[in-house]
Amino acid sequence: MNKHAGFRYHNCEICDKAFIQEHQIKCHMDIHTGFENHECEICGKEFRHKSDFKCHMDVHAGIKTHGCDICGKEFRTKIHLKYHIDVHAGIRNYKCDICDKAFSMKQQLKRHMDVHAGIRNYKCDICDKAFSTKHQLKGHMDLHAGIKNHECDICGKEFHTKSYLKRHMDIHAGIRNLKCDICGKDFCEKSELKRHMDVHAGIKNHKCAICGKEFYEKSVFECHVNVHAGIKNLKCDICDKAFSQKNLLEVHMEIHFDFNNHKCKICGKEVCQKKNFDRHMSLHAGIRTYKCDICGKTLSRKSYLNLHMVMHADFKQQKCDICGKIFTQENYLKTHVTIHADIKDHNCEICGKSFTLNRYLKSHMNVHVGIKNHKCDICGKLFTRIIGLKAHLNIHARI
Template identity: 50%
Template sequence: MLDFQRHIDMQAGMKNHNCDICGKVFTRKGSINLHIMRIHAGVKNYNCDVCGKAFTVKGDLMRHMKIHAGVKNHNCDVCGKAFTRQGNLMRHMNIHAGVKNHFCDVCGKAFTLKGDLKLHMDIHAGVKNHICDVCGKAFARKTDLVFHLEIHAGVNNHDCDVCGKAFTRKQDLMRHVDIHAGRKSHLCDVCGIAFTQKGSLKLHMDIHAGGKSHLCDVCGIAFTQKGSLKLHMDIHAGVKNHKCHVCGKAFTRKSDLMRHVDIHAGVKNHFCDVCGIAFTQEDGLKHHMDIHAGVKNHTCDVCGKAFTRKRDLMCHVNIHAGVKKYFCDVCGKAFTQKSNLKRHMYACWHQKS
């Protein structure tokens, strides 16, 4: 009769037995004893013969042994993945359902599994226990270390279908594909400029913030990006790895070489809005616009005459110095300025004829 009453209480969900230590309520008195042994007393009399792990309840040991035996009777109906314990299957099902009940107290990010939240918290704590044996770089997550090691191994299994470029990580490939697709989903809140990659937006925001924290030790110029400082240092070091295949002239930056090549190709894409004259380089147009604006920043130290272009000043200084570099091929007369030689050549040729 007593067993029947306990059965009725269980069916009714009645919990009349309280734990004196923590106050947790149970339906059966026997459950309290197991609870005290497992949680409060830490008694674990059932040991695994394979790995030595100890358990309080024999049933827990039996379920654990299935792991070593490779028994996985609980299958996911969605993806077919099998699990040893039903509890693991239930947690796995939350992934497919999109259930994320574990929240980060620092940034609010939600996770499906408690273990994922724990690993995430290591990031905030700055814990990096997974170290690369090759370069010494440390990572918070083991998966990040595994992906990193593929870089050293030269593993590039993710190929772009458009240009064929290969990547170590799938996420890097996905960001690269956005470039071909022209997808610019990262917008600047300040000026509205859109970027394909989040990293590009982050670097762009440094411009608005005036974040030029990378200083040149030689001349003191500051840069927003570390890469820009590195390229700048090549100027001081005299490094010129970019050579023109036409004339052999070398440049520190590739962009400077590309602009130089336009000169040989006769490409003039920079037009003056005032007179329509075209220039190969943007700097050439900028200096030309100073003529229309009447800007004369180059002044002669001898007579005070001002010039728009530095080269015009240099030619003018030759007059004071008495330097005559331009010679007439007909009579040998020398001139300080090329324009004077041209006028002389016209008269000289006419006299000869």
Template identity: 35%
Template sequence: MREAEPSCSSSLPHVTREADGDHCGGPQADDLLAPLSDGDDTTSPEDEGSDCNQDSDSSKKKTGKHFTCSVCDKRFSCTSKLAQHMKIHTGEKPFSCSNCGKSFITKSAVRSHMRTHTGEKPFSCSHCGKSFTTKSALRSHVRTHTGEKPFSCSDCGKRFALKSHVQNHMTIHTGEKPFSCSDCGKRFTQMSSMQKHMRIHTGEKPYGCSDCGKRFTQKSSMDKHMTMHTGEKPYSCSDCGKRFTLKSNMQSHMRTHAGEKPFRCSDCGKCFTHKSNMQSHMRTHAGEKPFSCSDCGKSFTHKSNMQSHMRTHAGEKPFSCSECGKRFLLKQSMLSHMRTHTGEKPFSCSDCGKCFTLKSRMQSHRRTHTGEKPFSCSECGKRFLHKRSILSHMRTHKREKPLSCSNCGDTFSSQSTLHEHMQSH
């Protein structure tokens, strides 16, 4: 008669054993894998314990999952694994870092965390030699070499290298925004986005430049800043060879060759090469002006416009012409001015071939071919080719005459009438 085999079940709360089976021993809870974002372990080879105990006959390895969590119904093959899982529900974190006091569910997780203090990176990529703190981070990195994307969206089939990425992607289909800011209530799809947003309220800038000490809210902003010191431009356009500091800038530039405008305004259908341009354009429909001047309170649709305006208070003109030294408020104004020295006229009319120094002048000129008059008077409805023309016209309704003759003092509403008058002198 076969002797009853000893059970590994300890007196655990919330344990349901669904069927009798072979005993299940295995590693202690503190040696099991810590849950990570893409489902891999964080243990190093020396941390890995044996699997659940087998019968003396190694061919009789049990694969059943007989132990069920009564809270979430997840099933486990061993009580030790169930015991570790239960800590997620109880919030128990018995292992703490001796350096900073941060607590963890498993001993292996605290060991992985300790490497952030020691700088140890024991796992290295066999392809490029890059080293990592955790085995899971190495596995994720290796997929950049192999192109492996093991996680797929159940709705659209799009594949991802990381489980966390597919989970974030799924919110596009569900519209779910489970993370909310405790200060203003704004909701986010991803916890990382919410955490970045929270720094607006706290003023926290955890990333500092090692060269000049300037601090940043986001790592990506610091990385971008660092290239100012190094002058590095690792990304080049395959069409024209132009080089870029950031991959995203290179990708945006590539669209100018392809003519691609993937970002479309949902209100008017206008398409844009860059997402940021589309978002800025959307504010014109909403009337939103989120950027305000701290000196006079004037509000602006774009941050760059507010920053340019702020210089009018400071009298700052940071951009200077390398030829004549003339200084400008705006970089674009300086670049346009530089063309007066070079004679460059990069903007040409597609109808008649006439070339212009400024894109805005070329666009105004094209209206003479199309007959378009986009500017209309709100008082009488009269339409105009140019914005300056409607501004002059509006003065006839308001009876404004801001332009005066330097000879006799007579005042006029438009530059053209003043010019005609000046000829009489």
């Protein structure tokens, strides 16, 4: 009865700690004397108490005598089973004072506090990368071993860790909990948001050592490097033609399957990809989404804006020696010089007429097919060429 009543008759003469039973104080005295007489023959670890030594030996033997009635998981000690039951019950008595995150076990909280303190005691023997928890290190080691034990039930994609799989499942579920504070765009993964923020900040961490071009994303940078190296890892299954970039292969595949089904009803132009077709239609609609921050001029394409920005920059002028006309780029000057040389390499297959530039031939072909893209805003009359519209507008100006 005295035992259950909490009476403690055996006091330690050194620290005055009290115990109920005599053998308890004997074990306690080993702490003060440093007496360690239980040594593990497998790993050499020593223990003061026989009970601790026995539990340790169960670890080497893989003995787990305490099973969970809910999920069947087994544990070495009764206390570990109790903590596990608390997980099923949702009991989390150990709370972090910094972030309020709660845990069911005290050692879980301790490991969590190491994260806040920046303590990383678990180091990778291969790359020297350090981690706060043993679980994190194990997941990292699976990367080196190429082990992917976590498979997506929807698309079959495999992942190294359960956390990676969970984030991947959010993509299928359409869950985007991470939001950009600048433009409001939503993301599934923290790494995606970080890369997106680099775009706003203008940070390009991946620079090509050959041409100096910089990139936001590592994957795009690696594809670019393959172009310089002549590496073409992406092969067409039909004709074996190889490409260095995925988008180039996708465009190529449309040739085999005759995907030129996006035809412009205004000018008759056929475009392979829908995104290119939509961009083409925006030209007819006069949509100009790209604006110059210096002069305010708007343009329909990003490439046009990049060329326009050269005009504002301290560029090297390209001047025609014959007429003195100035160009921003050397290829523009070369095209212009062909006009003075009267080189007409572009021939019309219908009437045989020749032109110095390809765009002149395209404009001429509109005459044969009856396409009139240039409309008079005053009377509504249509013209095949802009020069015809300009001449027509002079008539209205004289009225």
